[in-house]
Amino acid sequence: MPIIDAILGDFFWRALIGGLGVALVAGPLGCFVVWRRMAYFGDTLAHSALLGIALSFLISVPINLGVIITCVVLAVALVLFSRSKTLATDTLLGILAHSALAIGLVTLSFMPDIRIDLTGLLFGDLLAMSRHDLIWIYGGAALILGLLTMLWRGLLMSTIHEELARVEGVPVERLRLALMLMFSIVIAVAMKIVGVLLITALLIIPAATARRLAHNPEHMVGLAIVFGFVAVSGGLTLSWHLDTPAGPSVVVTAFSVFLLVYGSARQTQS
Amino acid sequence: MAEALVELRRVTVNFDSRPVVDHVDLRVQRGDIITIIGPNGAGKTTLIKAILGIQPISDGALTMAPGLTIGYVPQHLTLETTLPLSVKRFMLLSGRSLQECREALGTTGVAHLLDASVHHLSGGEKQRLLLARALARRPDLLVLDEPAQGVDINGQAALYDLIRSLRDELHCGVIMISHDLHLVMAATDKVICLNQHVCCSGYPADISHDPAFIETFGRPVAESLAVYHHRHNHSHDLHGDVVSGEEGAHSEDGDHRGCSHAHH
Numbered sequence: 001m002p003i004i005d006a007i008l009g010d011f012f013w014r015a016l017i018g019g020l021g022v023a024l025v026a027g028p029l030g031c032f033v034v035w036r037r038m039a040y041f042g043d044t045l046a047h048s049a050l051l052g053i054a055l056s057f058l059i060s061v062p063i064n065l066g067v068i069i070t071c072v073v074l075a076v077a078l079v080l081f082s083r084s085k086t087l088a089t090d091t092l093l094g095i096l097a098h099s100a101l102a103i104g105l106v107t108l109s110f111m112p113d114i115r116i117d118l119t120g121l122l123f124g125d126l127l128a129m130s131r132h133d134l135i136w137i138y139g140g141a142a143l144i145l146g147l148l149t150m151l152w153r154g155l156l157m158s159t160i161h162e163e164l165a166r167v168e169g170v171p172v173e174r175l176r177l178a179l180m181l182m183f184s185i186v187i188a189v190a191m192k193i194v195g196v197l198l199i200t201a202l203l204i205i206p207a208a209t210a211r212r213l214a215h216n217p218e219h220m221v222g223l224a225i226v227f228g229f230v231a232v233s234g235g236l237t238l239s240w241h242l243d244t245p246a247g248p249s250v251v252v253t254a255f256s257v258f259l260l261v262y263g264s265a266r267q268t269q270s
Numbered sequence: 271m272a273e274a275l276v277e278l279r280r281v282t283v284n285f286d287s288r289p290v291v292d293h294v295d296l297r298v299q300r301g302d303i304i305t306i307i308g309p310n311g312a313g314k315t316t317l318i319k320a321i322l323g324i325q326p327i328s329d330g331a332l333t334m335a336p337g338l339t340i341g342y343v344p345q346h347l348t349l350e351t352t353l354p355l356s357v358k359r360f361m362l363l364s365g366r367s368l369q370e371c372r373e374a375l376g377t378t379g380v381a382h383l384l385d386a387s388v389h390h391l392s393g394g395e396k397q398r399l400l401l402a403r404a405l406a407r408r409p410d411l412l413v414l415d416e417p418a419q420g421v422d423i424n425g426q427a428a429l430y431d432l433i434r435s436l437r438d439e440l441h442c443g444v445i446m447i448s449h450d451l452h453l454v455m456a457a458t459d460k461v462i463c464l465n466q467h468v469c470c471s472g473y474p475a476d477i478s479h480d481p482a483f484i485e486t487f488g489r490p491v492a493e494s495l496a497v498y499h500h501r502h503n504h505s506h507d508l509h510g511d512v513v514s515g516e517e518g519a520h521s522e523d524g525d526h527r528g529c530s531h532a533h534h
Contacts, residue, residue, distance in 0.1 A: 035353045157363050160349065166324045167342040168364070168407070214354045215387070 008131055015129040015193060015246065016236050021137040022190040022202070023228030025144045028221045029186055030207035030228070032179060035159050035217075039204055040090060041078070044097035045180075046187050046199040048074045050104030050121065057114050058107075064136050064188045071184030074100065079176065101196075124195035124247025126239050133192055140189040144182045151175055156217055193232075195247035205254040206231060212265045230257055274299055275338060275411045275443045276321055281330035283316050290316045292467040293330065298411065298443040303434065305454045306447045308464035309486060314447045315345075317464060318413055321445065341409030341442075343400045345416050347388070355388045357399060366406045374406040375399070377439075378432065393420025397429065405436065412436070414446035418453070426453055451487070 007013045033042050049067045056066025078096065082089050108116065120128050148155070158165040158172045166172050190199050210223035234257075235250030242249075276298045283291040291313040298304055306314050319325035320332065322342055349355060357380075361371035375381040378398040383391065391399060397417055404412060417433065418426040430453050437444050448454045454461065454474065462471040469482035477483045 035350050037350070153363060153365070159353065160355065160360070160363070161344060161347060163319075163322075163324055164342055164344055164403075167322050167340055167413075208352070211352050211354065216354055216356055216359045220354055 008134070011127055011129065012236070012240055014131065014134060015126045016233060018129045018134050018137050019193050019232035019236055019250070020229055021134070021141045022186070022193055023206070023232045024225055025141045025182075025186050026190065026202050027206060027210075027225030027228045028148055029144070029179075029182055030203035030205075030224055031210070031217070031221050032155070032159065033183075033200070033203045034207045034211065039200060040093045040097070042183060042187075042200045042203055044078065044093045044100065045071045045075060045183055046191075046196045047097045048100035048104070049187050049191050049196045049199075051100050051107065052104075052188070053116070053121065054104050054107035054111070057111055064140075067188035067191065068181075068184045071187055072181055075180035075184060076177070079180075119245070120195070121191065122195045122197050123245045124193050124198065124250070126193075126236060126246040128192050133189075137189045140185045144185055147178060147182060151178060155179065193246060194250055195245075198247040198251050201251045201254065202228065202231065205251070205258050209254070209258045209261050212261050227254065227257055227261075230254075273335060274333075275335050276445075277331075277333045278321070279331045279333075281317075281320060281332055282328050283313070283320055283325060284328040285316075289328075289466055291320065291327075291464075294464070294468055296321075296462065296468075298445055300410070300441055300443050301437065303437055303444040303446070303459045304462060305458040305460070306445065306462045306464050307449070307451065307454060308469070312465045314464055315415060318415060318445060318447060322413055335410070338411060339407055339409050341404030341407050341412045343397070343404050343412070343414040343417055345419060347396050347400055349388055351389065357383050357386050357388055357391075360388055360399070361403060361406060364403055364406045371402075371406050374402040377405060377436070378402040394422070394425045394429075397421055401429075401432070401436075405440075408440070410442050412440075412442050412444045412446075414444070416447050416449060418448065418450055426450055430454075 007017075033039055048070055052067035052070030053063055055070060056063045059066070061069075074096065078092070081087075081092055087095075105118075108114070108118070117125060117128070119125075154165065154170040154172075154175050155178075157168065157170050158175055162172055186203075187196070187199055190202065194202050206227035207220070207224040209227045210220045214220035214223055231250050231254035234253035236246060238244055238253060239246045239249040274297045276296070278294055278296040280293045280295060281291060282289055282293055294317060296304070296317075306317065308314050316325055320327050322340060323334075357375070358368075358371070361375065361384075362368065364371065366374075372381060372384065375384060378401045380395055380398045380402060383395060383399070388396070388399070397420070401414075401417065412433075414433070418429050421429055430450075433444060433446070436442070446458075448458075458474055460471065461474050461477050463469040463477060463480070463483050463486060465486055469486055470477050470480040472480075
């Protein structure tokens with residue numbers, strides 16, 4: 001089909017289509033990050049993505065897969081560590097977030113043969129989106145949306161009251177694991193467009209913006225997706241016209257919308 | 271004897287090899303209202319978590335009637351402010367129909383709050399919502415952790431009355447934790463005074479004269495509750511080990527020096 005081919009042949013459209021796919025799953029997952037106070041946790045996982053990239057080169061597996069596996073392993077390790085309660089969770093996350101990033105950077109520097117665009121990985125790159133990436137994004141998005149739909153009631157219930165959920169037979173631990181798997185996937189596929197340092201922002205800001213206007217959880221998820229779409233299309237357009245880095249442009253747009261919504265909501269209230 | 275909904279035999283729960291619940295025997299049948307009382311750190315919440323199946327037990331046996339549905343009313347419903355939630359949505363998350371949810375809310379007297387946000391409810395309204403949430407599941411066993419917390423005095427009495435009438439209506443068993451000794455004494459069938467182990471148990475009037483009860487709650491409390499004479503058939507000795515790790519228990523009751531325990 002020539003039209004589709006023409007669209008996918010244009011790097012801007014590829015980036016936009018990819019970005020919208022990321023926003024589609026960043027909305028609902030971002031809501032869980034906000035509801036379950038997992039912002040720092042998400043950051044830690046995202047920072048470990050760089051280590052995942054380095055490992056993917058070492059054992060020659062697809063980068064996306066390497067990142068997903070690294071994030072899942074780290075997530076499980078985090079859960080196990082935090083149970084021992086020898087360190088406060090935020091201290092533990094602070095240690096692991098930056099150590100993972102540092103280890104990733106150091107490992108990559110040992111591999112001079114491999115040329116990767118570090119700035120692109122850290123802050124996102126409009127030009128880097130390939131057709132192959134689009135398949136990963138939409139495959140990942142389909143998987144995440146499928147899982148979320150299937151597990152929605154249990155996930156929501158265990159977020160509202162974990163013990164009540166347990167008593168009602170919700171498999172809380174398994175759902176926590178599923179949620180981490182979903183975070184890992186979204187990090188792996190969103191990495192190229194917003195960069196590992198800013199992924200958490202794309203999760204949190206649209207969800208927080210949506211909170212101002214939402215009356216129930218599903219409503220908030222819907223609005224978070226819409227605000228994510230606005231952030232991605234606005235940010236990429238900005239990046240295209242002004243030649244600004246893609247990730248920061250998306251985050252700046254998301255933040256502007258956040259300020260706008262909170263500002264106007266306050267006016268209507270008073 | 272009727273079939274027990276839940277039966278505990280010498281159930282022990284250890285935290286770091288320190289017993290928090292120590293060899294507790296307990297049996298709940300349909301129609302029972304059993305109230306667990308005891309100082310802070312006595313293991314009350316741990317005990318009901320074991321009954322709920324969310325706290326693994328270290329030793330002993332816990333048997334449940336097959337197919338038992340438990341309705342749980344937790345101590346608090348502390349909702350993240352970032353999570354928007356209406357009463358209706360919260361009720362529907364029980365998996366029951368809107369009609370059943372409405373009826374349950376009506377039974378606990380908060381049907382008018384169906385469309386309200388959970389964030390805007392008062393303490394008493396939240397407790398009634400949690401109770402309705404448990405009722406919607408048509409429980410065989412209702413487990414309540416300090417159901418009257420954050421409720422004013424009149425509301426407390428009304429809440430205990432409600433729990434009693436629910437027991438009659440559903441013909442379920444009820445286990446609850448309470449600090450409201452006066453109200454408990456009036457509203458409950460059987461009281462278990464817990465301080466890691468079961469200090470004493472029996473009908474409300476009986477236990478207020480139990481030396482173990484007096485030692486745990488202090489003489490003024492016991493005297494104000496006493497309406498009935500009761501003689502214990504065993505002696506008590508000092509059993510400091512059991513509570514040595516429980517600093518909270520000591521600061522709560524000034525004269526509490528480890529609840530004495532009967533060796534049968």
